[in-house]
Each structure stands twice: as structure tokens, then as C-alpha cells.
Amino acid sequence: xxxxxxxxxxxxxxxxxxxxxxxxxxxxxxxxxxxxxxxxxxxxxxxxxxxxxxxxxxxxxxxxxxxxxxxxxxxxxxxxxxxxxxxxxxxxxxxxxxxxxxxxxxxxxxxxxxxxxxxxxxxxxxxxxxxxxxxxxxxxxxxxxxxxxxxxxxxxxxxxxxxxxxxxxxxxxxxxxxxxxxxxxxxxxxxxxxxxxxxxxxxxxxxxxxxxxxxxxxxxxxxxxxxxxxxxxxxxxxxxxxxxxxxxxxxxxxxxxxxxxxxxxxxxxxxxxxxxxxxxxxxxxxxxxxxxxxxxxxxxxxxxxxxxxxxxxxxxxxxxxx
Amino acid sequence: xxxxxxxxxxxxxxxxxxxxxxxxxxxxxxxxxxxxxxxxxxxxxxxxxxxxxxxxxxxxxxxxxxxxxxxxxxxxxxxxxxxxxxxxxxxxxxxxxxxxxxxxxxxxxxxxxxxxxxxxxxxxxxxxxxxxxxxxxxxxxxxxxxxxxxxxxxxxxxxxxxxxxxxxxxxxxxxxxxxxxxxxxxxxxxxxxxxxxxxxxxxxxxxxxxxxxxxxxxxxxxxxxxxxxxxxxxxxxxxxxxxxxxxxxxxxxxxxxxxxxxxxxxxxxxxxxxxxxxxxxxxxxxxxxxxxxxxxxxxxxxxxxxxxxxxxxxxxxxxxxxxxxxxxxxxxxxxxxxxxxxxxxxxxxxxxxxxxxxxxxxxxxxxxxxxxxxxxxxxxxxxxxxxxxxxxxxxxxxxxxxxxxxxxxxxxxxxxxxxxxxxxxxxxxxxxxxxxxxxxxxxxxxxx
Numbered sequence: 001x002x003x004x005x006x007x008x009x010x011x012x013x014x015x016x017x018x019x020x021x022x023x024x025x026x027x028x029x030x031x032x033x034x035x036x037x038x039x040x041x042x043x044x045x046x047x048x049x050x051x052x053x054x055x056x057x058x059x060x061x062x063x064x065x066x067x068x069x070x071x072x073x074x075x076x077x078x079x080x081x082x083x084x085x086x087x088x089x090x091x092x093x094x095x096x097x098x099x100x101x102x103x104x105x106x107x108x109x110x111x112x113x114x115x116x117x118x119x120x121x122x123x124x125x126x127x128x129x130x131x132x133x134x135x136x137x138x139x140x141x142x143x144x145x146x147x148x149x150x151x152x153x154x155x156x157x158x159x160x161x162x163x164x165x166x167x168x169x170x171x172x173x174x175x176x177x178x179x180x181x182x183x184x185x186x187x188x189x190x191x192x193x194x195x196x197x198x199x200x201x202x203x204x205x206x207x208x209x210x211x212x213x214x215x216x217x218x219x220x221x222x223x224x225x226x227x228x229x230x231x232x233x234x235x236x237x238x239x240x241x242x243x244x245x246x247x248x249x250x251x252x253x254x255x256x257x258x259x260x261x262x263x264x265x266x267x268x269x270x271x272x273x274x275x276x277x278x279x280x281x282x283x284x285x286x287x288x289x290x291x292x293x294x295x296x297x298x299x300x301x302x303x304x305x306x307x308x309x310x311x312x313x314x315x316x317x318x319x320x321x322x
Numbered sequence: 323x324x325x326x327x328x329x330x331x332x333x334x335x336x337x338x339x340x341x342x343x344x345x346x347x348x349x350x351x352x353x354x355x356x357x358x359x360x361x362x363x364x365x366x367x368x369x370x371x372x373x374x375x376x377x378x379x380x381x382x383x384x385x386x387x388x389x390x391x392x393x394x395x396x397x398x399x400x401x402x403x404x405x406x407x408x409x410x411x412x413x414x415x416x417x418x419x420x421x422x423x424x425x426x427x428x429x430x431x432x433x434x435x436x437x438x439x440x441x442x443x444x445x446x447x448x449x450x451x452x453x454x455x456x457x458x459x460x461x462x463x464x465x466x467x468x469x470x471x472x473x474x475x476x477x478x479x480x481x482x483x484x485x486x487x488x489x490x491x492x493x494x495x496x497x498x499x500x501x502x503x504x505x506x507x508x509x510x511x512x513x514x515x516x517x518x519x520x521x522x523x524x525x526x527x528x529x530x531x532x533x534x535x536x537x538x539x540x541x542x543x544x545x546x547x548x549x550x551x552x553x554x555x556x557x558x559x560x561x562x563x564x565x566x567x568x569x570x571x572x573x574x575x576x577x578x579x580x581x582x583x584x585x586x587x588x589x590x591x592x593x594x595x596x597x598x599x600x601x602x603x604x605x606x607x608x609x610x611x612x613x614x615x616x617x618x619x620x621x622x623x624x625x626x627x628x629x630x631x632x633x634x635x636x637x638x639x640x641x642x643x644x645x646x647x648x649x650x651x652x653x654x655x656x657x658x659x660x661x662x663x664x665x666x667x668x669x670x671x672x673x674x675x676x677x678x679x680x681x682x683x684x685x686x687x688x689x690x691x692x693x694x695x696x697x698x699x700x701x702x703x704x705x706x707x708x709x710x711x712x713x714x715x716x717x718x719x720x721x722x723x724x725x726x727x728x729x730x731x732x733x734x735x736x737x738x739x740x741x742x743x744x745x746x747x748x749x750x751x752x753x754x755x756x757x758x759x760x761x762x763x764x765x766x767x768x769x770x
Binding site: 004005006007008045046047048069140141191220221222223224225226227228230231234235238258261262263264266270272273274275276277278280281284285287288291292295296307310311314315318319320321322 | 404405406439440441442443534535537538560561562563565566569570573574577578580599600602603606607610611622623624625626627628629631632634635636638640655669670673674676677678680681682683760761763
């Protein structure tokens with residue numbers, strides 16, 4: 001007698017919040033399009049039991065001055081545009097970015113600390129160069145982030161930028177800046193479900209609407225803590241789907257930054273022959289990290305290499321096809 | 323109905339003979355209840371007890387052993403959907419497909435490349451596990467010849483791929499009893515395939531051409547025909563659909579104890595994509611989502627290394643993170659003048675610090691202390707990362723002999739240890755570094 005298999009569906013009670021990035025002229029900004037992430041009512045890409053109304057999106061990282069410390073593989077792939085954030089953003093848009101991710105390096109080309117004025121000028125120059133929504137990250141030290149990101153928030157009022165990283169140390173200043181000027185924040189916590197949740201609560205206590213909060217669970221690259229990020233994201237997503245309201249923020253993963261920082265994606269000489277070609281290895285490192293994290297719940301993956309962008313785009317398309 | 327450990331214990335011989343590999347019958351009973359052991363491991367269990375235990379003791383996903391000797395690998399016997407619930411136990415075997423239509427030199431080259439590929443990471447050797455041989459020619463003689471050629475190069479287990487039971491019989495003979503996996507039984511040939519593998523000491527894959535119903539039907543027929551070691555191919559070859567399928571197979575096996583799906587899964591990333599990049603993505607998906615065997619169509623070290631690293635990451639026990647070996651580690655070819663830093667042997671601590679040091683491009687030494695695998699603050703609070711521990715590591719690894727200076731940089735979180743460490747290491751200058759690894763590059767720059 002032929003078997004009939006009953007499709008095993010989970011009955012989830014929660015959903016991920018939708019967060020919209022960017023604002024058009026009609027909405028008080030100058031973006032030519034906006035991007036909405038989140039809204040899932042099931043685990044990543046399991047279309048048989050729930051919906052994923054918004055496909056995960058790709059951010060391409062650009063920097064405010066020449067990324068001298070980048071892997072030569074990346075420098076070769078991008079060429080001259082690395083000297084000009086506006087040209088770089090245009091190129092990123094051509095390559096199919098959904099959002100532009102501007103990282104403020106903290107120092108200018110001459111090695112001097114970036115001033116708030118310079119940061120404001122950078123975003124002002126970038127806005128006319130691209131119509132895409134923009135995420136802006138500070139150099140990653142709480143005080144410097146506050147100084148520079150608040151200046152960015154003021155310089156681009158109503159654009160609905162996403163500002164980060166907003167951590168337990170500096171969330172007050174950043175959230176206040178984002179609230180005052182109509183932006184979104186990226187809440188970042190160190191690979192921990194409870195800390196992520198707690199930060200969302202603190203931010204929400206400041207009356208920041210939760211449809212203006214993204215979560216950064218902290219990305220570990222392949223071989224450098226990927227499994228911790230992977231599992232924390234699965235746990236956050238399961239908590240969200242079972243109804244825990246303070247874990248229901250869309251997640252952003254800074255895949256490119258972490259993947260291209262490692263020896264495996266930087267070092268061509270003096271490594272074992274079993275590591276193979278540097279470019280292919282580096283791109284695979286980034287692709288693999290991105291794929292694993294998309295399948296554990298990433299709503300935004302931020303990438304660096306143009307080739308990875310193409311592969312990840314195709315992957316998202318395939319996974320969204322029912 | 324699953325039995326509890328105590329219920330199972332009552333049916334065991336209670337002799338504590340240890341022949342099952344567990345210290346007591348009770349311990350064995352607990353493992354059986356947790357579906358982490360097989361009743362076959364008990365040589366003294368009575369026939370009656372066996373019958374009443376059979377249903378309760380079988381793991382929800384059968385453990386299937388492929389290959390023999392040092393190259394044997396085991397897949398299946400997984401107990402959770404998500405690795406944080408417990409752990410994933412048996413990493414998927416990675417195989418490279420070779421077709422019997424390729425010329426003899428290519429076949430021999432590929433076989434020895436896969437055979438010899440081995441790459442080390444955090445002290446663990448990682449290799450590929452099998453070679454798949456496909457009967458693309460449709461000719462039993464050519465198939466047999468290809469198997470012989472590969473066998474002459476390697477002891478790796480084989481996946482023998484053909485629709486023809488006769489070709490499979492010839493290949494099984496050429497394989498010479500290395501416990502291969504035969505691929506695949508379908509609605510057209512399942513009886514003949516079952517006959518072919520019987521007595522041949524081989525596992526048999528089942529391929530559905532029409533969804534999960536057909537797969538369940540075939541798996542049931544083969545189990546009834548006495549084939550114990552089955553491997554499932556749900557047949558889907560689209561990335562999204564196959565993610566849904568493998569998820570459903572795993573859920574049905576674990577949550578519904580649905581026997582026809584209680585076997586490992588075989589996947590073919592190269593059949594999911596038109597490009598090598600697409601194949602890599604599919605392999606990534608299958609490593610994290612539920613494959614037991616992954617047959618690749620391309621072999622390149624630049625791809626094998628990341629995929630094997632991913633497998634290592636995903637199959638790391640979340641309760642027991644890999645700690646790194648205490649010792650002195652080099653970054654960016656340090657000289658005797660390069661700075662010396664220290665931290666604990668918790669893997670994530672090490673990887674964070676190592677990542678920053680590597681990424682900074684600046685030469686440095688890092689001495690890793692044995693803090694019992696704890697992070698800096700946890701180890702400090704537990705008294706496992708104190709001045710004594712650090713001094714001991716500095717002396718044990720004879721760090722001074724590598725340096726022209728006597729300066730050591732402490733993690734910022736344990737700056738309080740400076741005074742004590744000065745006493746433990748007379749003549750050394752104790753410096754305090756940043757609290758977070760991410761600030762190391764800036765710190766090193768400023769040191770210069």
C-alpha cells in the first residue's frame with residue numbers, strides 16, 4: 001500500500017517585525033526606493049509552513065576613505081573607486097546592492113581622526129550619488145561612534161538611515177540622535193540571546209518604535225566563531241516565532257568585514273598548499289559565511305566582494321522560489 | 323511508545339559486563355533511552371527482551387557505516403533539529419564524483435588527489451571521505467574498470483552509482499568488500515537492487531522521482547525486503563525545495579518517529595546548480611542542513627578547505643567548545659622585537675584575538691594560557707586566569723628565549739593582575755592592552 005506522508009508543519013505564533021529602510025521624497029527623504037526587511041512567519045525559506053514576505057537583502061560595504069588595510073583580493077576587484085565613496089556607491093548599486101553600507105573608518109586618508117564635520121560631509125556627498133537606502137556604521141568605539149553618527153544623523157534628516165552599532169555602552173546617545181532625525185538603529189550585542197533581548201528592551205524603553213530597530217547578533221566568520229553566531233541566530237529566530245516580542249527584530253550580519261579580515265582571505269603566500277588559490281578561497285569564505293547565516297535567519301547580509309554579491313543574489317532568488 | 327531508561331534497564335541482563343562499551347547496564351539503558359546507543363551492542367540480551375526493546379531502542383535515524391578500516395565513516399543517528407538543542411553527532415561524508423566515461427589518467431589523478439587531500443585546522447586533520455563512481459557510460463564493463471582503477475589508488479569508501487543492477491553487481495565485485503554505498507534503488511529496479519546488495523555488505527540509497535510519498539513507499543519496501551542500511555534521496559534538485567524536503571525528512575524521523583525516513587540523506591550539490599559557485603552554496607546548505615553524504619562534482623582545495631571548515635564548525639559540540647592548545651602563537655612573522663600578548667584558551671577568545679592580530683598585518687606573539695577553556699572574565703572570576711597561570715605559561719613555553727624584550731600585554735579586562743604578575747615575573751614590564759579584541763590593531767599601531 002502506498003505511503004502518504006503528512007507534511008510536518010510547526011504552528012508558529014510570532015512573526016518578525018517589518019523594518020523599512022530609506023525614505024523617498026514623499027516620505028521626507030531623498031531615496032529613490034525604500035527596502036523593507038522582516039515579516040517572516042516561519043524559519044528561513046520554509047515556505048511550506050509560513051511566509052517570507054520580504055526576501056533577505058544584500059548590502060555592499062563602502063568606506064569613507066581608502067581601505068588601506070583591505071585584502072589585496074578586494075582592492076584588485078574594486079580598483080580606483082575605493083578612493084571615492086560616491087563612485088564606489090554607484091558601482092555597488094550597479095552590482096545589484098539593495099542597500100549601501102557606509103563604514104566610517106575613524107581616520108582620514110592621512111591617518112588623522114575623522115571629525116564630526118567630515119562625517120557629515122561624507123553622508124551629504126553620498127546621498128546624491130545613490131538612490132538606495134543607506135546604513136552607516138561608526139569606527140566601532142563607543143565614544144567615536146556617538147560623535148560621528150550623531151553628526152551623520154543631523155546631516156541627513158528624514159532619510160531613514162540605519163545607524164550603528166548601537167551597543168549597551170552608547171545606545172542612549174545614538175537612539176536619541178536617530179529618534180530626533182527620523183532614522184533606524186542597529187542594536188548590536190555579543191553573540192548572546194539574552195543580551196540581544198535586553199538591548200532591544202532598553203532601546204524600546206527610550207520610546208524608539210520597534211519598527212525602527214535592526215539586530216546585529218555579531219557575526220563570526222567561517223572558522224572564527226561562525227557556529228556561535230549561527231546557533232544564536234537560530235535561537236533568536238525560534239524565540240521570535242514562538243512569540244517573544246523582544247527578539248522579533250530583523251537581523252543584519254556584517255559578513256564581508258568578518259570574512260575578509262581573516263588570514264584565509266588575505267594571505268596568498270606562506271600558507272599551506274591545501275588552502276588553494278587566494279581569490280577563490282576568499283570569495284568562498286565570504287559566500288559560505290553568508291549562505292550559512294541566511295539560512296539561520298539573516299535579513300540583511302553585508303558583503304564586500306563583487307563576485308560574492310552575484311552568487312548570494314542567485315542564492316536568495318533560488319531560496320525564495322517556492 | 324518510547325521506554326524510559328529504568329524500564330529498559332529492567333529488561334537488560336544487569337550483569338554490568340561492560341562489553342557494550344558502557345560502565346554499567348544502567349548507563350547503557352540510559353543511552354538506549356536517549357537513542358544514542360544500539361541494542362546490538364549488548365551481546366547477552368535475551369531474545370524476548372530484544373523484541374520488546376526493538377521498537378524503543380532503535381535510534382530515530384539509523385547509524386549507517388560506510389567503508390571499512392581507517393577510512394570508514396558513520397552517518398545518521400542524529401537526535402536534534404538544531405545544534406544548540408544538543409549537538410550534531412556525525413559530520414556528513416564529503417565525496418567527489420568521477421564518471422566512468424572520463425579517461426583513465428583523469429580517473430586515476432582525481433582518485434589520488436581526493437585520497438591524499440588533508441588539511442589541518444585547530445589541530446584537527448580534515449579530509450574528504452569518499453569517491454562516487456558514476457556509470458555514465460551505461461556499460462557494466464567500463465564501470466567495473468573505473469572502480470578497479472580507483473581501488474588501485476585508494477582505500478576510500480565508494481559510492482557506486484548506476485541504475486543497472488548488473489553493473490552494480492560487477493562494481494561490487496571490483497570494490498572487493500569495502501562496504502560501499504550503492505546508488506540507487508528506484509521504483510523500476512528496487513527488487514533487483516535489494517538482491518544485488520544482499521550478502522555484499524553494502525548500504526543502499528533510495529531515490530524518489532516523485533516526492534516524499536514515493537520515497538517512504540520505497541524505503542518501506544526495501545526495509546521489508548531485509549535491507550537494513552538505507553540512505554535517502556528525496557529527489558529534489560532545486561535549492562529551496564530540497565531545503566524543505568530535508569527539513570521534513572528530519573522532522574518526521576525525529577518528531578514522529580516515522581520509520582521509513584529514519585535514515586541518513588544523500589545530496590548532490592552539483593545537480594542543484596549550473597555553476598561551481600552554485601554547487602558551493604548548495605554544499606554549504608547541506609552541511610548545515612541535514613545531509614549525511616554530499617557528493618560534489620568539482621574538487622578544488624580553495625573550496626574543499628572552507629567547506630571542511632564549515633563542517634567542523636557546525637559539528638562542534640556547543641556544550642564543549644573546542645579549546646585551543648596552550649602555547650605560543652605567531653602572527654605575521656614576528657621577530658624578537660615584536661610585542662607579546664596573552665589571553666586564555668577559550669576557542670572564541672582565541673579566534674577573536676587571532677582574527678584581529680592576523681587582520682592588523684602587524685607582527686605579534688600571543689601566549690595562550692591554560693584557563694580550562696574559559697573566556698577572560700569568566701576564567702579570571704573562577705581563578706583560572708591569574709598571575710600564576712600567566713607566569714607559568716610564560717615559563718613553560720620559554721617565551722623569553724624568542725624575545726629581545728621583557729614586556730607582556732595583558733587583556734584590558736584583567737588589568738588588576740598587573741601588580742601580582744610583576745611579582746610572579748620579576749624583571750618584566752606588564753602592560754595593559756584593550757578590553758576588546760577589536761581594539762587590538764589600533765593598540766598595536768600605537769605601540770609601534
